[in-house]
Amino acid sequence: QVQLVQSGAEVKKPGASVKVSCKASGYTFTGYYMHWVRQAPGQGLEWMGWINPNSGGTNYAQKFQGWVTMTRDTSISTAYMELSRLRSDDTAVYYCARERAVVGATAEYYFDYWGQGTLVTVSS
Amino acid sequence: SYELTQPPSVSVSPGQTARITCSGDALPKKYAYWYQQKSGQAPVLVIYEDSKRPSGIPERFSGSSSGTMATLTISGAQVEDEADYYCYSTDSSGNHTGVFGGGTKLTVL
Numbered sequence: 001q002v003q004l005v006q007s008g009a010e011v012k013k014p015g016a017s018v019k020v021s022c023k024a025s026g027y028t029f030t031g032y033y034m035h036w037v038r039q040a041p042g043q044g045l046e047w048m049g050w051i052n053p054n055s056g057g058t059n060y061a062q063k064f065q066g067w068v069t070m071t072r073d074t075s076i077s078t079a080y081m082e083l084s085r086l087r088s089d090d091t092a093v094y095y096c097a098r099e100r101a102v103v104g105a106t107a108e109y110y111f112d113y114w115g116q117g118t119l120v121t122v123s124s
Numbered sequence: 125s126y127e128l129t130q131p132p133s134v135s136v137s138p139g140q141t142a143r144i145t146c147s148g149d150a151l152p153k154k155y156a157y158w159y160q161q162k163s164g165q166a167p168v169l170v171i172y173e174d175s176k177r178p179s180g181i182p183e184r185f186s187g188s189s190s191g192t193m194a195t196l197t198i199s200g201a202q203v204e205d206e207a208d209y210y211c212y213s214t215d216s217s218g219n220h221t222g223v224f225g226g227g228t229k230l231t232v233l
Binding site: 033035037044045046047050059061062063095102105106107108109110111112114115116117 | 125154155157159161166167169172173208210212214217218219220221222223224225226227
């Protein structure tokens with residue numbers, strides 16, 4: 001069965017970086033885009049971007065450009081999301097989510113599997 | 125940047141019909157997807173491609189879209205449907221760029 005297992009909670013100081021991992025199993029890792037979504041405490045879901053595990057290509061939400069880096073290691077079926085220059089308002093749960101493309105439609109997709117979420121706390 | 129707008133809250137009594145709207149300029153050309161999120165849990169897809177229901181999602185959940193507005197309808201809402209609901213769509217750039225609506229808290233009591 002498909003599983004996305006994320007790394008554990010992190011506590012970071014302002015200005016530091018954090019790297020969250022998402023290990024995929026139960027399917028061909030390179031066959032599906034992986035997205036990252038975050039949720040600040042008591043707030044809504046925020047789409048951050050995606051990585052194509054096959055090519056390594058990425059697309060980041062405008063807000064996160066220059067600030068987030070998404071990578072992958074196909075040898076261990078793992079995607080990574082690194083956020084730099086952390087601020088207190090980056091405190092959030094970060095999710096990875098597998099993209100399921102809509103057949104016959106351009107750039108249409110939904111998220112069929114989600115990781116369990118990783119809480120990143122930024123505090124001095 | 126592209127935005128999707130949802131009402132912050134909707135409240136119904138058990139057995140009533142709940143309707144949650146999502147408006148966005150690209151919705152005439154793009155599908156809307158709906159996710160349910162209960163407290164402390166990851167989101168779950170309840171509607172895809174405007175109106176399709178994934179397996180395992182109760183029939184009381186339905187979706188529709190007309191013009192710039194998509195609607196999630198829960199017919200005969202149950203107490204267990206109380207959750208946050210988010211619409212999701214992509215912009216018209218063709219780059220796979222996505223956006224969530226701000227979310228709607230559904231209260232059933």
